[in-house]
Structure formats: structure tokens, C-alpha cells
Amino acid sequence: MTDSLDHRLRGAWTPEGADAAHLTDRELRWLSRRIGDLTPSDPVAPDSAIAVPPSGLPGEARARLAEVVGPRHVLDEPRDRLERSGGLSYLDLLRRRNPASGMPVPDAVVLPADPDQVQRVLEVCVAHDVGVVPFGGGTSVVGGVTALKGDKDSVVVLDLERLNRLVSVDPVSHIAVLQAGVRAPDAERMLSAHGFTLGHVPQSYERATIGGFAATRSAGQASSGYGRFEDMVSGVRLATPRGEWRLGVAPASAAGPDLRHLAIGSEGALGVITEVAVRVRPVPETEHYEAFAVDGWERGCGLVRQLAQRGLLADITRLSDVDETRVSLHLAGSWKTGVLRRYLGVRGVGEPCLLVLGWHGESAKRRKDAMRLLRSGGAVWLSPAPAHAWLRGRFGGPRQRDALLDAGVCVETLETATHWSKIGTLYDRVRTALRGELGDPLIMCHVSHAYETGASLYFTVLTPRSTRDPVGQWQRAKTAACEAISDDRVGTISHHHAVGVDHAPYLEAEIGQLGGEVLAAAKRAVDPTGILNPGKLIR
Amino acid sequence: MTDSLDHRLRGAWTPEGADAAHLTDRELRWLSRRIGDLTPSDPVAPDSAIAVPPSGLPGEARARLAEVVGPRHVLDEPRDRLERSGGLSYLDLLRRRNPASGMPVPDAVVLPADPDQVQRVLEVCVAHDVGVVPFGGGTSVVGGVTALKGDKDSVVVLDLERLNRLVSVDPVSHIAVLQAGVRAPDAERMLSAHGFTLGHVPQSYERATIGGFAATRSAGQASSGYGRFEDMVSGVRLATPRGEWRLGVAPASAAGPDLRHLAIGSEGALGVITEVAVRVRPVPETEHYEAFAVDGWERGCGLVRQLAQRGLLADITRLSDVDETRVSLHLAGSWKTGVLRRYLGVRGVGEPCLLVLGWHGESAKRRKDAMRLLRSGGAVWLSPAPAHAWLRGRFGGPRQRDALLDAGVCVETLETATHWSKIGTLYDRVRTALRGELGDPLIMCHVSHAYETGASLYFTVLTPRSTRDPVGQWQRAKTAACEAISDDRVGTISHHHAVGVDHAPYLEAEIGQLGGEVLAAAKRAVDPTGILNPGKLIR
Incomplete structure (x- = not known):
């Protein structure tokens, strides 16, 4: 509620006070040389251009919701509804530039104060058969909050x-209870x-919430040290149409x-x-970052695999492929000079x-063994500088998408994971499909989440945005990539972005038709009339 | 099939070739002084005393099963059916001494050769509406295979x-596919x-199977180093009435x-x-065992907690309370002499x-820090001897139950887990309830499974067996203990023994009525006619 509409509506990921993303002329020229001529996109549509239909929420439902949360906390102004009309997927960004595309807008926004009100x-x-879309940071990149x-x-x-409170801390058991709406930086504070x-430090850190992390099975950049979010969850409290569930x-x-x-x-x-x-x-007493160069992707993956299988991973372990490395170094200027x-x-x-x-705190004790393994595998220690450069920019990726889109670049990220023996196959398949x-x-x-048995792959794709059919361009590429991942069950359709709308067609390839039926059965048990987040994960 | 009936039927846990359990006169005298006069139990009933009803399997069903698995692999002799009529819970042991108690006996035993036959x-x-009890090592101590x-x-x-094959090994990904019927020692071999x-080394190691470990969410003695069985599971293949599920x-x-x-x-x-x-x-190159004495249970738990929260747990970490320690040292003779x-x-x-x-292999690198923590916490290093003594006898507990029962001792184990801040409460409650x-x-x-946020508690109870109503004696004590655990949700009803029949009444206190309904809904989706393991986990 503190953010302005300009801020939240226009796909702006940047928190207030942080630098807005922009692209320098040099960056744009370099990008254009690499991917082809760019035609700047339509700007984000002004409010007035977006036709917001009148709220279809029945008056009686509205009145009863107002009784529960207080009249100030049922919002049905177009502005408020637009603000929570979706997340931050590429399609969401496109829709905000093309109001005619029919952005789905909720009939109202309800802001409960606590679990009981939820x-x-x-x-x-349930009584009025109204659908409910739970909304945390609104950072879904797969249509999860459309x-x-x-x-x-x-x-x-x-x-x-x-729901922004730290409910309790159990310092003996190392357990804290946080309400679902607490944003990650507030949780840390x-x-x-x-x-x-x-x-837990995913790229969405600046905006995303504790409830969202749990609901999407999130994984943060320090997952090698702190685990995925699911590894951190000790207990969950849910509101369901059939009552509370702990x-x-x-x-x-x-x-x-x-x-x-x-859950x-x-x-x-x-x-x-x-x-x-x-x-x-406990907050680690020290944090130490450093960078290495490894000769070739395959060898790099092999080294990360050995670190994982020998228990030597750093808390943050991130390997970029040749192209991502080249872009990082180019844009930082250090490649062009040729010295490096x-x-x-x-x-x-x-x-x-x-x-x-x-390396955070105690984990640095693993470093000596890790260094030995890396050196014997031909890794060259660079300096802390590239690691610190990555650290500074590590939440910036999502922000840059708007600047790229302004310049006429279609930019999408997609992520998957598989076992080590199939990492090469999966990498090749996705790239071939996108090409x-x-x-x-x-x-x-890049690989940013490594396990004993496998790793994630996170792809970023940039290409000139189609001026005639940008949605179709994205859909075709996304479909090709998803099929490359899910055919023969070579990888998971999502390592940490979740399912939402975009990945739903591929879910059953992974969990089987029976898996889909089990989820649907579980849903009928807790949500018999299907009011919860309709049309997404469970159809 | 290689074991004799005497071997499997009579609650004999001991694998062929291993020492049968017995109690020395000295041990018996000591126990009697501690817990009271003992009246030797009825012996295990001879075959002839057990009334096995004729098989109720319809002839057509039997014929079709024989078509699937081959006639030799459908067994309906009383001997074969008795052999798989239950597991190794205290009730199972009692039933074998009192045939009149009405031991449920299956109508036939079917031995499929592979997943397709299953x-x-x-x-x-499904076609003949016949119930199916999946059976692995038959080591359930909670009625899971009754x-x-x-x-x-x-x-x-x-x-x-x-189903006793190693299907494949992926040495790059460190993944092996094992069939469900592989016993743990065969898997290791x-x-x-x-x-x-x-x-994965639970107390049931000598007999239990890979499928059983997964089906019961098992935890082994080395769970601090290797994880619980669920942490080891990369994938599962199931046969269900609605088809295969991967x-x-x-x-x-x-x-x-x-x-x-x-799953x-x-x-x-x-x-x-x-x-x-x-x-x-990889098989660790070294294994190193050692023992310490800590002054008092509370302090001991505190040290294990600190080891867990600082990432310093040994692969095997096991803390006995004062009474368990005293019994171990007494029986080993080292306490009586007074030197120790x-x-x-x-x-x-x-x-x-x-x-x-x-400490296994690389984990020994944590030992120096662990030693420092233990010393500063007042732990006294003893020697490897008590650790090796524990190692030698670590699979013996289940075997000894028959010898104890022969001597007239009611012996039961029960296990739970909770967060560190509630360990003391849970410990006191269970002991008070049993008393x-x-x-x-x-x-x-003892605590044998420690986590950052809490630990398991494993109780062994010995008392003179009631001669009048041994089943009622057990039931009242078990009920009191289970209520002590599940009231106020202070602990889990099972840390690694599973639910089976014995814990089923307490499941909903832990997962909620909604949890029970979700499980039932999932079951209807995969097993609409309810043929799978009727009357247990999901009712």
C-alpha cells in the first residue's frame, strides 16, 4: 500500500529508493550487434488507456467481506484492482503495454489483518462462490497470481x-514463526x-513474501548452504474453505x-x-565471496558436481556458461580491454x-578442501571483484526486463533441473529448442543450485521483440523450451519458479496423470467448491 | 523363502547364521531385582496349536493370480500364510504365544517377480475385490503388515x-535404482x-527392505550423516489399482x-x-567410533543440540539417558566394578x-570442532570401547525381545520427536504416563536422530509381564504413552516406526481431520475400491 501505482502496476520490480534499471547506450549498441536490430516497444500504457470493467463482486459479498476486514480493506477502485491484476511474467509485462490484450482484473482486493480474518x-x-487469488509480493513470473x-x-x-508480523522466535529450537505477508527483507530485519x-535470498528477495516462498517451493541463491525454502519449513498454518489446517x-x-x-x-x-x-x-559472523574461471561449461559442471558430492559446496555456488560469462565480462568492460x-x-x-x-561463517572451513579440488580441476582464482559485482547486481535482473523491453528486446528466463548425468542433454535440448x-x-x-544428485539450469534468453506478434513469439519459444524439458521426463518443468499458468500444461508429464488426479482429489477435500486460485496449478 | 518357519514365524528376528538372543542368569537376576518378580511366559505356540482357517480366496481369483505370477508363486498352505500373518510388534509376539487370540491370517501369499507382475x-x-497387504521384511513393530x-x-x-535386483547405477549422479524387495544388507553388498x-542402517537392517524403508519413512542409526530414508529417495515407482505411477x-x-x-x-x-x-x-574409507560421558540428560541433550545447530554432528550420534547408560554399563560389567x-x-x-x-570418511573433518564443543560442555572422552560394544549389539535389540518375553518381561519400544525446546517436556510426559x-x-x-530444530526420543520399557491380561497391560501403557505424545501436539506419534495399526488412532491429532480427509481423498484417486492395505494408515 505504500508503493505508488506507477511503481507496482508498471511491472516495476525496483523497490522505492533503489536504482531504477536502465540500459546505457553502450550496452544497447552491444546487444543490438549481438542479437539484431531492435525496434523500441510501445511504452507502458497509461491508466486511462486500460479499460477496467466494473467490479462484478455481488453487493452482499462485498458487504460481508467489509464486515470481516473493515470497509477500508475492501478495495474496488480500478487503480487498486489493476495493481494486483497479475505478477511479473513476460506476458504480464507485455499486457501492460498493450491494454487491448485483455488483462484479467480482479473484482476487488481484500486485505485481511490476521489468520482469523483470512x-x-x-x-x-465460499458462501457467495467467489474465487480467491492469494497475493503476496506479486512477483510470480509464471502467471501464479493472474x-x-x-x-x-x-x-x-x-x-x-x-499479515506482516514475526509471531514468535524459539531461540532454543532455532524456529521462528512468520506471518505469510512478511517480505523477505523485513523477515531478515x-x-x-x-x-x-x-x-533465503532468491532474485525476488526485495519484494517476495514468506507465504509466497512456501506456496511456490522457492529456492534462494544461497540454497547450497541454507537449503531450499522447503528445507526451512518446520510448520505451516493454512486457511482453507474446510477450516484451518496446521x-x-x-x-x-x-x-x-x-x-x-x-502445502x-x-x-x-x-x-x-x-x-x-x-x-x-545465527547470523554468520563473516561472509566471503570470490570468483574463479573454469575452462568450459562441461568441466565447470563437473567441478560443481564434485563439490556437491564431496560436501564442499559454498553457501552460494554459481557457475555461468561461456555466453553468460562473456556478457558479464563484456558489460563490465573487463573483457574488451583484453587484459583478462x-x-x-x-x-x-x-x-x-x-x-x-x-562462504558464510562456519562454512568457510570447507573452503580449503574446496580450493584444492578446484585447483586440481584447473579452475583459476580471479579475485573477489567479479563475485562482488554479481552480489551488487543480484536482484537487478527482474528490474532490467522493463528497460530491455523498452528498447525492443524480448527477454525471458526459464529454469529447470535434472540429474548430473543428464545436465548436458538438458542444456543442449533447451538451447536447440530456443534457437x-x-x-x-x-x-x-547458469547453475545456481547444486545437489549431490543433480543441479538446476537457469536460462536467460534475449532476442529482438517481434513487433507484429510479441505474444505469439513468446508462446512459441516457451512451448518449445517446455517441451524440450518435459519430453522423456529429462528435467523438471520448474526448479523454483513454480507452475502457475505457464507451466500447467506440462505438469502431468512430470507427475503423471495419477499425480494430477491426486492433487485434484486433495483439492476437493479442502476446497470442495474450487474457490482457491482457480485455473492454475490444479484445474 | 530361504528362512525356515521356525525362523520367521516365531518372531525370530535373528538372520540365519547370527547368534540367537538369550539372557544370562546374571542379566535375569539383575532385571528381576530392578523391575520385580517375573513369571516365565507361555512358549511360542507350535504350528499345530494355531487354527488356520481355510483360504477364503475365490478360486477364480486364485487361478488368475497363478496365471500372472506362476502357480508356484501363489501359496495357500497354512504354514506359508502364517509366516506372513503379521510383523514383529509386541502384540504380534504375544499372539504367537496365545493362538486363541485370533491371529489374522491372509488367504494366500502371492510372490510376483517384477514390477509388471505387481x-x-x-x-x-481389483477385479475380485481382494485386499492386498504389501510385505517386505515383515519387521513392522506397529502392525503395518497385519x-x-x-x-x-x-x-x-x-x-x-x-523383487530383489539392483536395477541400475548412475555413478555420475550418485543414484541407484533398487527393487523394493531388496533387503538392506543385500543392497549394501x-x-x-x-x-x-x-x-541406511536402522535397527531392522538385517531383515528390512528398500520398499519398506520408503513406505514407512524410515530413519537409520546414521541419519545424522546420511539423512533419513526420505532424504535419500530420488524417485519412486509404484503400482496402483489405477496404473503405474512414477x-x-x-x-x-x-x-x-x-x-x-x-508416496x-x-x-x-x-x-x-x-x-x-x-x-x-562412495563407501567411506574410514569409520571411527568413540564414546563420551556427559553429566546428566539435560546437559547431554544441550550438547547434541549444539552439535546439530553448528553442523558438527557425527554420522552416528546417539545419547543415552541416565537409566539406559546405567543398564548398558551394568550389563557390560563395567559399572559394577566401580572403576568407571x-x-x-x-x-x-x-x-x-x-x-x-x-565418524565416516570425510565427516571426521568436523571432529576437531565437535571435540572442542564437547570438552567445553563437560563431556568426558571414555574410549572407543563402549561405542564398539554398542556397534556389535546394535541390531540385537529386536532379537532380545523374544528372550525377554520367554523370561516373563513385557518389553516395548516407542519413539517420537519434537523441537529442542520441548524435548524435556516430552521426555517427562512419556515417562510419567508409562509409570x-x-x-x-x-x-x-536415547536420542539417536538429531536435527537443527529438534530430535527423536526412543524409549525402551521393561516391566513384569502381566500373566492375567498381557494384551490389556500393553494396550493401557501404549495408550497412555501415545496420549502423552499427541496431547497438545507436543511430539510426533512416530519418528520412524510409522503408523500401522497401533498409531492410527493418533494420526489426526497430528495432521488434523483435514489431513486425514486429504489422505483418504488421495487414496480414492489411486485405489477407488480400497484394496490396498485395508484398515491401517488410511481408514
Whole structure:
């Protein structure tokens, strides 16, 4: 509520006070030379150009919602509804430049104050058959918070931003209970007052919320050290149309299937997560970042694999492929001068892949063994500088998409994961698929989450934006990439972006038709009339 | 099939070739002084005393099952059916001494050769509405493999012992695919030929199977180093009445809820696990065991907690309470002589709690820091001897139950887990509940699975067996303990023994009524006619 419309509506990821993204002329010229001529895009549409239909929320439902949360917390002005009409996917960004494309707008925004109010809001929505889209930071890049109505006549966005409290800290058990609407930086600020950190730092960090992390099975940049978000979840409290649901009484259990894992990743379709009990850790006394160059992607992946399998991963472990490395170094100017290139040439690194490591506190004890392994594998220590450059810009990617789109660049990211023996196949398949649709785009890739048995692959694709059919251009490329990933079950359709709308068609290739039916059955049990986040994860 | 009836039927846990359990006169006298006069139990009933009803399996069903698995692999002799009529819970042991108690006996035993045959067996059982109890090592101590019929007229045991193959090893990804019926020692033997180990060593190790580990969400003695079994599961293949179901394509995923966690812990009620892809690790080059004495249980728990929260746990970390320590040292003779007692007295350890640590390979690198922490916490290093003594006897506990029962001792184990801040409360509650029912039993307890946020508690209770109503004696004590655990959700009803029959009444206190309904809904999706393991986890 503190952000302006300009700020939130226009796809602006940048928090107030932070630098807005822009592209320098030099960057633009370089990009154009690499991917082809660019035609600047239509600007983001002004408010007045966006036709917002009148709210279809029945008057009685509105009145009862106002009784629950207070009249000030049911919003139906076009401005408020537009603001929560979707997330920050490429399609969301395109829609904001082309109002005619029919952006789905919720009929109202409801802002409950606490878990009890969330529960009562759901009861009202069940009674009036109103769809409910839970909304946290609004950072979904897969359509997870698009205000789809499904089979409902009206839909409200349930904005959780008032659930912003640290409920409790158990310093003995290293557990903190946070309300779902707490944003990541606020969580860290509140926890640090108790000497703790969560250590969950995804690219969406600046805006995303605790509830969103749980609902999307998020993974942060420090997942090698702190685990994925699911590894941090000790307990979950959900509001459902069938009543409150609490899960998690012990660090581990053999009391049947672990239903916490059904709540985590449920994307608002099996309940509204209102509180999450998270495992926290003492704030590390030191943080140390450094960078290496490895000769070639395959060798780089091999080294990260060995680090993972020998228990030597740094808390942050990030390997860029040759193209991503080249772009980073080019844009930083350090490649063009040739100094670094010559230095690496002398050290036998002809195709450098940048490896960034970040060691927090005690983990630095693994560093000596890791260094030995890296050196024997031909990695060349560079300096902390490229690691610090990455650190400074590590939340900037999402912001830059608007600047790129302004300049006429179609920019998309997609991510997957697979086992080590299939990493090469998956990497090749996705690149081939994208090239097949987009000609000669710039494709960059990195591994940023490594496990003993495999790793994630995160691709960034840049190509001149089609002026005639930008949506079709994106759809064809996205489809090709998703098919490359899900055919033969070679990789997961999402390592940490979740399913939302965009990945839903590929879910059953991964979990089977039975998996889809089990999810649908679970949904019927907790949400018999299907009001929760219609038309997405569970259809 | 290689074991004799005497061997498997009579609750004999001991594998062929291993020492049978017995109690020395000295041990018996000591125990009797501690817990009271003992009246030797009725012996295990001879075959002839057990009335096995004729098989109720319809002839047509039997014929079709024989078509699928071959006539030799459908067994309906009383002997074969008795052999798989239950597991190894205290009730199972009692039943074998009192045939009049009405031991449920399956109508036939079916032994499929591979996952396809399992699938086809289920199809036959659906067509003829026959219940199916999946059966691995038969080591359930909570009634998980009792041949209950539920609402079916007949029930077959699906013994998976022919699914005994190592299907594949992926040495790059550190993943092996094992069939469900592979016993743990065979898994280790087959994996070691490839240089790998699973590292899963529960007390049931000698008999239990890979499928059973997954179905019961098992945790082994080395869980601090190798993780719980669920942490090792990369993928699962299940046969269900609705067809085959495969889960797991990547080390981690955000493609909705992680349904592997619905298969793990599903106890045969959501499908028959036929193959498990497990994460393996290189066989460690070294193993090092040692023991410490800590003054008092609370301090001991505090030290284990600090080890866990600072990432310093040994692969095996096991802390016994004062009573368990005293019994171990007494029985080993080292307490009676008083030498150790005096030594510890000088070092200020008046109430010694035995801490056993086992370091495998690379993990020994943590040892120096762990030692520093332990010393500063007042732990006194003893020697490797008590650790090696524990190692030698670590699979012996289950075997000893028959010897104890022979002597007239009611012996039961129960286990739970909670967060560190509630460990003391849970410990006190369970002991108080057991004392309330049993007078002054010998209660021993240990922590053998530690996590950053909490730990397991494993209780062993010994009291003179009631001669009048041994079943009622057990039931009252078990009920009191389970209520002590589940009231106020202070702990989980099972940390690694699973739910089975015995814990089913307490499941909803932990996962909520909604949790129960979600499980039931999932079951209807995969098993619409409810043939799978009726009357247990999901009712």
C-alpha cells in the first residue's frame, strides 16, 4: 500500500529508493550487434488507456467481506484492482503495454489483518462462490497470481500484506514463526534483532513474501548452504474453505506421508498459507565471496558436481556458461580491454566460465578442501571483484526486463533441473529448442543450485521483440523450451519458479496423470467448491 | 523363502547364521531385582496349536493370480500364510504365544517377480475385490503388515521378496535404482561392488527392505550423516489399482507439491512401491567410533543440540539417558566394578549419560570442532570401547525381545520427536504416563536422530509381564504413552516406526481431520475400491 501505482502496476520490480534499471547506450549498441536490430516497444500504457470493467463482486459479498476486514480493506477502485491484476511474467509485462490484450482484473482486493480474518474471508467467498487469488509480493513470473476467474463469476485478490508480523522466535529450537505477508527483507530485519537469519535470498528477495516462498517451493541463491525454502519449513498454518489446517509438530516424522510437502508448492490452490514456522540460523559472523574461471561449461559442471558430492559446496555456488560469462565480462568492460582474456589464455582457460562462491561463517572451513579440488580441476582464482559485482547486481535482473523491453528486446528466463548425468542433454535440448524458434538469440545459462544428485539450469534468453506478434513469439519459444524439458521426463518443468499458468500444461508429464488426479482429489477435500486460485496449478 | 518357519514365524528376528538372543542368569537376576518378580511366559505356540482357517480366496481369483505370477508363486498352505500373518510388534509376539487370540491370517501369499507382475496382481485383486497387504521384511513393530481384511472378504499378502535386483547405477549422479524387495544388507553388498553405500542402517537392517524403508519413512542409526530414508529417495515407482505411477525427475523441483512425499510414508495404502531410486555415496574409507560421558540428560541433550545447530554432528550420534547408560554399563560389567564410576566421579560426572559418535570418511573433518564443543560442555572422552560394544549389539535389540518375553518381561519400544525446546517436556510426559500405568517399570531413553530444530526420543520399557491380561497391560501403557505424545501436539506419534495399526488412532491429532480427509481423498484417486492395505494408515 505504500508503493505508488506507477511503481507496482508498471511491472516495476525496483523497490522505492533503489536504482531504477536502465540500459546505457553502450550496452544497447552491444546487444543490438549481438542479437539484431531492435525496434523500441510501445511504452507502458497509461491508466486511462486500460479499460477496467466494473467490479462484478455481488453487493452482499462485498458487504460481508467489509464486515470481516473493515470497509477500508475492501478495495474496488480500478487503480487498486489493476495493481494486483497479475505478477511479473513476460506476458504480464507485455499486457501492460498493450491494454487491448485483455488483462484479467480482479473484482476487488481484500486485505485481511490476521489468520482469523483470512479464514473468515474464505467462508464468505465460499458462501457467495467467489474465487480467491492469494497475493503476496506479486512477483510470480509464471502467471501464479493472474486474476483468473475459472468457473466463478467473480474473483477477489486476497492481499496478505497486512499479515506482516514475526509471531514468535524459539531461540532454543532455532524456529521462528512468520506471518505469510512478511517480505523477505523485513523477515531478515526482524530476525536479525534476535541474532538470526533465514538465509533465503532468491532474485525476488526485495519484494517476495514468506507465504509466497512456501506456496511456490522457492529456492534462494544461497540454497547450497541454507537449503531450499522447503528445507526451512518446520510448520505451516493454512486457511482453507474446510477450516484451518496446521501441519508440522516435529523436525521429522514417520506419521504417514509428510503433508507439509503438499502445502509447500500448493500455489494457493489447497489453502491460503497464513503462517510459516521456519528454521533459522545465527547470523554468520563473516561472509566471503570470490570468483574463479573454469575452462568450459562441461568441466565447470563437473567441478560443481564434485563439490556437491564431496560436501564442499559454498553457501552460494554459481557457475555461468561461456555466453553468460562473456556478457558479464563484456558489460563490465573487463573483457574488451583484453587484459583478462590474455591472462586466462596464459593459464589455459580459453572458454572461461565464471564460478562465484560465497562462504558464510562456519562454512568457510570447507573452503580449503574446496580450493584444492578446484585447483586440481584447473579452475583459476580471479579475485573477489567479479563475485562482488554479481552480489551488487543480484536482484537487478527482474528490474532490467522493463528497460530491455523498452528498447525492443524480448527477454525471458526459464529454469529447470535434472540429474548430473543428464545436465548436458538438458542444456543442449533447451538451447536447440530456443534457437529453433528464435533464430540466433542470445542464450545465457547458469547453475545456481547444486545437489549431490543433480543441479538446476537457469536460462536467460534475449532476442529482438517481434513487433507484429510479441505474444505469439513468446508462446512459441516457451512451448518449445517446455517441451524440450518435459519430453522423456529429462528435467523438471520448474526448479523454483513454480507452475502457475505457464507451466500447467506440462505438469502431468512430470507427475503423471495419477499425480494430477491426486492433487485434484486433495483439492476437493479442502476446497470442495474450487474457490482457491482457480485455473492454475490444479484445474 | 530361504528362512525356515521356525525362523520367521516365531518372531525370530535373528538372520540365519547370527547368534540367537538369550539372557544370562546374571542379566535375569539383575532385571528381576530392578523391575520385580517375573513369571516365565507361555512358549511360542507350535504350528499345530494355531487354527488356520481355510483360504477364503475365490478360486477364480486364485487361478488368475497363478496365471500372472506362476502357480508356484501363489501359496495357500497354512504354514506359508502364517509366516506372513503379521510383523514383529509386541502384540504380534504375544499372539504367537496365545493362538486363541485370533491371529489374522491372509488367504494366500502371492510372490510376483517384477514390477509388471505387481501391477497385474493388483488388477486381478481389483477385479475380485481382494485386499492386498504389501510385505517386505515383515519387521513392522506397529502392525503395518497385519493381514487385516478391512471390508474385503479375502486378503492376500503381496510378498515382494522376488523383487530383489539392483536395477541400475548412475555413478555420475550418485543414484541407484533398487527393487523394493531388496533387503538392506543385500543392497549394501550390491552397491559396494560399484563403490557405493546407501548408509541406511536402522535397527531392522538385517531383515528390512528398500520398499519398506520408503513406505514407512524410515530413519537409520546414521541419519545424522546420511539423512533419513526420505532424504535419500530420488524417485519412486509404484503400482496402483489405477496404473503405474512414477515420481521424481530431478533432485529438486517447484512443479507443485512434491508428491514423492506422499508416496514415502504411504505404508502400502496408496500403492505398492516396486522400485526406489536412491541417492548413494562412495563407501567411506574410514569409520571411527568413540564414546563420551556427559553429566546428566539435560546437559547431554544441550550438547547434541549444539552439535546439530553448528553442523558438527557425527554420522552416528546417539545419547543415552541416565537409566539406559546405567543398564548398558551394568550389563557390560563395567559399572559394577566401580572403576568407571570412580573415574567419572573424579571428573565431575555424577549422572553419566553415554554419548556414542561415529565418524565416516570425510565427516571426521568436523571432529576437531565437535571435540572442542564437547570438552567445553563437560563431556568426558571414555574410549572407543563402549561405542564398539554398542556397534556389535546394535541390531540385537529386536532379537532380545523374544528372550525377554520367554523370561516373563513385557518389553516395548516407542519413539517420537519434537523441537529442542520441548524435548524435556516430552521426555517427562512419556515417562510419567508409562509409570502411571506400569508402576515402576525400567524406562530407558536415547536420542539417536538429531536435527537443527529438534530430535527423536526412543524409549525402551521393561516391566513384569502381566500373566492375567498381557494384551490389556500393553494396550493401557501404549495408550497412555501415545496420549502423552499427541496431547497438545507436543511430539510426533512416530519418528520412524510409522503408523500401522497401533498409531492410527493418533494420526489426526497430528495432521488434523483435514489431513486425514486429504489422505483418504488421495487414496480414492489411486485405489477407488480400497484394496490396498485395508484398515491401517488410511481408514
